[in-house]
Amino acid sequence: MAPGPLMLDLEGTSLSDAERDLLTQSPVGGVIFFARNISSKEQFMALTAEVSALRPELLLAIDQEGGRVQRLREGYTILPPMQRLGTLFAQDSTRGAELLRNTGWLLAVEMIASGLDFSFAPVLDLDSSHCEVIANRSFSLDPDIASAAAGYFIEGMAGAGMAATGKHFPGHGGVTADSHLEIPYDSRSLEQLQARDLLPFKALSPKLQGIMPAHIVFPEVDSKAVGFSSYWLQNILREELAFDGVIFSDDLSMKGADQLGTYAEKAEAALSAGCDMVLVCNNRGGALEVLDFLQTRADSYYSPRLPVMKAKKQWRWTELVNDARWLDAREALAIVN
Numbered sequence: 001m002a003p004g005p006l007m008l009d010l011e012g013t014s015l016s017d018a019e020r021d022l023l024t025q026s027p028v029g030g031v032i033f034f035a036r037n038i039s040s041k042e043q044f045m046a047l048t049a050e051v052s053a054l055r056p057e058l059l060l061a062i063d064q065e066g067g068r069v070q071r072l073r074e075g076y077t078i079l080p081p082m083q084r085l086g087t088l089f090a091q092d093s094t095r096g097a098e099l100l101r102n103t104g105w106l107l108a109v110e111m112i113a114s115g116l117d118f119s120f121a122p123v124l125d126l127d128s129s130h131c132e133v134i135a136n137r138s139f140s141l142d143p144d145i146a147s148a149a150a151g152y153f154i155e156g157m158a159g160a161g162m163a164a165t166g167k168h169f170p171g172h173g174g175v176t177a178d179s180h181l182e183i184p185y186d187s188r189s190l191e192q193l194q195a196r197d198l199l200p201f202k203a204l205s206p207k208l209q210g211i212m213p214a215h216i217v218f219p220e221v222d223s224k225a226v227g228f229s230s231y232w233l234q235n236i237l238r239e240e241l242a243f244d245g246v247i248f249s250d251d252l253s254m255k256g257a258d259q260l261g262t263y264a265e266k267a268e269a270a271l272s273a274g275c276d277m278v279l280v281c282n283n284r285g286g287a288l289e290v291l292d293f294l295q296t297r298a299d300s301y302y303s304p305r306l307p308v309m310k311a312k313k314q315w316r317w318t319e320l321v322n323d324a325r326w327l328d329a330r331e332a333l334a335i336v337n
Contacts, residue, residue: 002029002057002302002304002306002307003029003030003057003058003059003277003306003307004025004026004027004028004029004294004298004302005027005029005271005275005276005277005278005294005298005301005302005303005306006027006028006029006030006267006277006278006280006287006290006291006294007028007029007030007031007032007059007061007248007277007278007279007280008022008028008030008031008032008279008280008281008284008287008291009031009032009033009034009037009280009281009282009287010031010033010037010047011036011284012036012037013036013037013038013039013043013044013047014043014047014050015047015050015051020054022291023051023054023055023058024054024055025291025295026298027290027291027294027295027298028058028291029057029058029059029277029306030058030059030060030061030277031051031058031059031060031061032061032062032063032120032279032281033047033048033060033061033062033071033116034062034063034071034281034282035071037071038071038072040074040075041072041074041075041076041114041317044072044114044115045114045115047115048060048114048115048116049115051115052115057307057310059117059118059277059306059309059310060115060116060117061116061117061118061119061120061309062111062116062119062120063119063120063121064079064107064111064119064121065079065082065119065120065121065122065123065137066079066080066081066082066085066103066107066121066137067079067080067081067082067083067084067136067137068081068137069137072110072111072114076110077106077107077110077329077330077333078333078337079103079106079107079333080333080336080337081136081137082122082123082136082137082138082139082149082150082153083127083135083136083137083138083139083140084136084336085099085100085103085139085149085153085336086138086139086140086145086146086149087140088336089139089145089148089149089152090140090142090145093148096149096152097148097152099332099333099336100149100152100153100156101152101153101155101156101159102156102325102328102329102332103153103156103329103333104122104152104153104154104155104156104157104159104160105156105157105159105160105325105329106156106326106329106330106333107119107121107156107157107162108156108157108159108160108161108162109160109315109320109323109326110315110320111162112160112161112162112311112313112314112315113315113316113317113320114317116311117162117163117309117310117311118162118163118164118165118210118309118311119162119165120165120167120210120212120248121153121157121164121165121167122139122150122153122154122164122166122167123137123138123139123166123167123168124139124146124147124150124166124167124168124169124171124200124201124204125137125138125167125168125171125172125173125197126138126140126141126142126143126146126171126173126174126196126197126200127140127141127173131172131173131174131175131176132176133172133180134172134173138173139153141173143196143197143199143200144199146200147199147200147203147204150166150200150204151203151204151207154204154207154208155207158207160313160315161311161312161313161314161315162311162312163209163210163308163309163310163311163312164207164208164209164210165208165209165210165211165212165246165248165309166200166201166204166208166210166211166212167211167212167214167250168212168213168214168216168250169201169211169212169213169214169226169232169237170193170197170198170201170213170214170218170226170232170236171193171196171197171198171201171214172184172214172216173197174186174188174197175216180254180255182255183215183216183217183225183255183259184214184215184216184217185216185217185218185219186216186217186218187218187219187220188218188220189220189221190218190220190221190236193218193221198236198241201237201241201243202241205241205242205243206242208243208245209245209246209308209309210245210246210247210248210309211237211243211245211246211247211248212247212248212249212250213226213227213232213233213237213247213249213250213275214226214227214250215227215250215254217259218232224259224269224273225259227249227250227270227273227275228259228260228266228269228270228273229273230272230273230274232273233247233273233274233275234273234274237274238274244305245305245308246276246277246303246305246306246308246309247274247275247276247277248275248276248277248278248279249267249270249275249277249278249279250279251279251280251281251282252266252267252270252278252279252280252286252290253280253281253282253283253286262289263280263283263285263286263287263289263290263293264289264290264292264293266278266290267280267290267293267294268293271301276303276305276306277303277306278290
């Protein structure tokens with residue numbers, strides 16, 4: 001059975017009977033994990049193993065970027081904010097490139113060893129200093145530095161066998177509003193975006209397997225938020241940037257997605273615009289509404305691109321703890337942290 005177009009979350013640290021049934025439904029194609037799903041490394045590995053045993057084709061994902069966005073902490077390497085690595089790269093490109101590659105690799109092997117397929121990373125937004133929700137999650141304010149630094153990070157992820165997902169297309173760094181809490185509006189023109197915020201996405205499109213659009217409206221470009229806009233997803237992302245990977249919606253529970261009405265309407269709009277998979281998090285009722293909508297329509301929205309997000313290599317913690325590259329990367333990051 002192939003992955004369906006819906007990614008959802010779980011309520012706790014173990015599967016309920018209702019969730020076991022939910023994950024067997026064909027429109028469900030993935031699970032995203034949050035801090036509430038984790039009490040220890042051993043417990044989390046047992047949880048991911050149980051989910052995979054139910055349906056091996058499900059995509060298992062997490063937000064593990066570094067800095068303040070790290071769901072897995074105890075028993076895992078604590079990663080610095082990516083802007084710290086971007087700054088080091090700007091100061092010393094040789095040392096910085098090596099550290100970025102090793103950080104991407106280390107993140108990936110630890111996630112894969114824990115039963116995950118991928119992390120929604122890296123952040124390709126430019127830090128404009130007034131967008132608090134992005135801030136030091138960004139590699140840099142400079143698009144050239146951000147593109148190069150993220151590129152080396154992606155190379156490390158790829159070497160470990162993990163797909164990379166760039167976010168938040170075409171750039172979240174130019175707004176003060178937090179799309180988790182409201183619908184942000186960015187008044188810049190397409191030409192202005194092409195000259196700055198879009199540059200990392202354009203440069204790294206060939207290296208990315210996934211891209212997540214922002215819940216932002218650019219009224220000078222389209223009246224619809226990016227994730228619901230066929231102009232952004234088809235004309236710009238698919239055609240102009242020639243991106244042929246997976247397009248993930250950002251969480252449809254975010255206030256930035258409230259330009260549309262019901263969860264079913266949001267999912268239909270996102271999938272029709274060009275998303276391959278929609279995320280519904282922290283709202284089980286919303287996820288069930290989308291599932292019900294997709295029960296008779298999933299085949300219409302099935303994307304053959306989704307399997308590219310599965311982990312390509314196997315890693316085990318028993319091997320990692322004696323791996324010279326893992327040990328060296330942890331030592332280097334301890335100095336940076």
